Amino acid sequence: MALVTFTSPEYRDKTVYAVAGSHTQTVLKLALENKIPINFECEDGECGTCLVRVTSIDKKNQRMGGPLxxxxxxxxxEVGKVTAEELEKMIxxxxxxxxxxxxxxIVRDEDIRVEY
Ligand code: FES
Structure with missing residues (x-):
């Protein structure tokens, strides 16, 4: 089980359990299932509307890589959040x-904070 805390300046924080390891559950799917008002449009990685900032709140383990x-x-x-050099370094x-x-x-078995 992974704990995912959704946080936004406009709404109260909400922490939900995610079934990690399904390999199909996205952060957006989890948010929608839990009525978290996250912005989205295409649901296909094209528009950038669902951009979120993800940080670890797992004190024991380091944040997992998880490929982009x-x-x-x-x-x-395109939106200027990473450069080609930064991407290369991450890889x-x-x-x-x-x-x-x-x-x-995809939600993995780690506790994270998602800022939307
Ligand atoms: Fe995620 Fe469009 S909703 S990129």
Whole structure:
């Protein structure tokens, strides 16, 4: 079980359980199932509307890498959240990206904070 805390300046924080390891549950799907008013449009990694900032709240473990999808790489570069050099470094060093698209990011077995 992973704990995902959704936080926004406009709404109260909400922490929900996620069934990690399903390999199909995205952050957006989890948010919608729990009535979290996260913005989205295409649900396909194209528009960038569902951009979120993800940080670890797991004190024991380091944040998992979790690869960015090709669509995320494209959108994150377009909106100026990452540079090509930063992307390269993340891939080489297997580092997690703090900016993700909620419709593309699969929930893994880690406790995270999602700012939307
Ligand atoms: Fe369009 Fe996620 S909803 S990129």
């Amino acid at each position: 999808t090709e669509k995320e790489k494209t959108v994150l570069k 080489v060093d297997d580092l997690p990206c703090e900016w993700r698209l909620a419709c593309q990011m």
